[in-house]
Amino acid sequence: MQDKPDLNAEERAVLDWIDTRADGMIDTVKAWSVINSGSRNADGLERMRACLEDAFAELGGETAAVELPPTTVVDPDGTVRQQDFTPSFHCRLRPQAPIRIVMTGHHDTVFPADSHFQSTELWDADTLNGPGVADMKGGILVMLHGLLGLERSPWKDEIGVDVLISPDEEIGSLGSGPVIAELGAGADIGMTYEPALADGSLAGARKGSGNWSLKVSGRAAHAGREHHLGRNALAAACQFGLGLDELNGRREGVTFNLARIDGGGPPNVVPDTAVARFNVRVQTENDRVWVEAELDRLVDEIRVRDGIAADLHGGFTRPPKPMTPANAKMFEWTRAAGSALGLDIRWQDTGGVCEGNNLWAAGCPNVDTLGVRGADIHSDREIVKLSSFAERAKLSALMLMKFARGEFDARQARALARTS
Known part of the structure; x- marks a missing residue:
């Protein structure tokens, strides 16, 4: 590695060590990718959580299965x-340390147990196609190796970390x-490992999102003899x-997506039940x-129809995450670290949502x-750039x-969040 003015000898030693782990990260993401862990596949999710237990044991922290409350569907x-949900994986390091990072x-993906997309394929020397390789089994490995790097540094005792890896991100x-x-x-701050874009760009401000x-x-009846009933x-x-x-179009930046209507049956029966699903x-x-x-x-307006009842379930689960001074400071530090590594870190606002929205709602800049550089997530064209494993872990x-x-003052970011 070339010497850079922003890196000292101890930092360079850690980063050089991460390079030695690159092939292992790639082998692991291939093995993890073929474990189907769709958000509703409880068996697959538990297999993945067991893999996380094994992988994170190298950190030597306290690990636990965190039971999650059920929801209504x-x-x-x-x-x-x-x-019901399977448990989250939690790993805690140095809970009494002066700086706290979450x-x-x-470990869930959007691909159900019966998906046709169940294996990996190397498309070229730097491109691996497979379910979850970018979103976000690859990101978990980047997180783990970033922490393993910290553990090899002389400053590790200054930071306490809570790692939470959950089974339900893809469903809100x-x-x-x-x-x-x-x-x-x-x-004080948060770090989340959704994939960057293939060119390395990060997400900036995020919209909020809700699902309903x-x-x-209504009332069923024969469509011919008793349609009026x-x-x-x-x-x-x-x-x-x-x-x-x-x-x-009624309010700038607000979108409504009617995704599905379930209901109906034989054409000679007035349908008595329907379910409309939508996102905002x-x-x-x-x-x-x-x-x-x-x-x-x-x-x-539909409840006033004679004989019709309507009940709305759901709500906003991810509040907006604006580019406040606190979040801007986090990006400033990310860019500075990237510059020391020869990376040009950029970002752009997005309509997508993730756990970063939830962290910000709790007052945590992040x-x-x-995670890894990837593209075409949530499709069978999902890819990860293999060179990004070591790059992003470093x-x-x-x-x-x-x-x-x-050098980066995490408590300063938290103080800025309190004034946002």
Whole structure:
């Protein structure tokens, strides 16, 4: 490695050691990728959590399975039931250290157990295709090796870390959200390991997001003999969906996406149940208030239909994460560490959401795309750039060392967050 004025001998030694682990990271992500850990595949999620227990044992911290509270879901047939989650993985290092950092990630993927996308393929010398290789099993390995680098430094005792790796990020962190909030409230800063873009750019400001299911109930009847006795729940759900779509463009930066309507059956039966599912993205808390008022209005408009009942389930699970001075300071430090490594770190605002939103809601400034460089996530074209494993692990390790030395003042970021 070339000597750089911003790196001392101890830092260079740690970064050189990370280079020796690059091949191992790649072998591990290949092995982890073929474990299907779709958000609803409990067996696969538990297999992955066992892998995390083994991998993070190298840190020597205290590990635990964190039980998550259940949530309520609406099935396609309108049944409202409790949804359980498998546990999160938690690793704690030096809880009494003066600087507290929370590092988050997820071991679930968007690919269900019956997905056709279950294996890896090397597309070229630097490109691996496979489920979760970027989002975010690769990111977990970057996190781990950043921490392993810190453990080899003379400043490790200055930093205490809580690692939380959850099984439900891809479905909104409904179970892990309260745990993330608790850890974020007690930390100075946060570091989250969603993938960067293939060119290395990071996410800046993020919108807030919510998911809902509207259950509509009517009355079944024969469509010919007694059509007048029926109350069409599917028609009412369609009315709601059209009204929802018409809200697009009414407020800058706010989007409504009607994703699915379940309901109906034989054409000679008036459908008595329908379920409309939708997502909303907002830029500000004022947007959220406006959205909730509009949703109440739309639901009231279908409830006035004779014989129709409607119940709304869900809500905003990820508040907006704006580019406040505290979050801007985190990016400033990330860029400085990247510069010392010869990286040009850039970022751009996004409509996507992640655990970084939840950390910010708890008052914890954070950078949330510190994982591998990747592309086409959530599709069978998902790829990771293999050279980014060591590159991004060194970025995290260097940031952690500079936080430990006080060159980056984590408590300054937290103080800025309190005034945002």
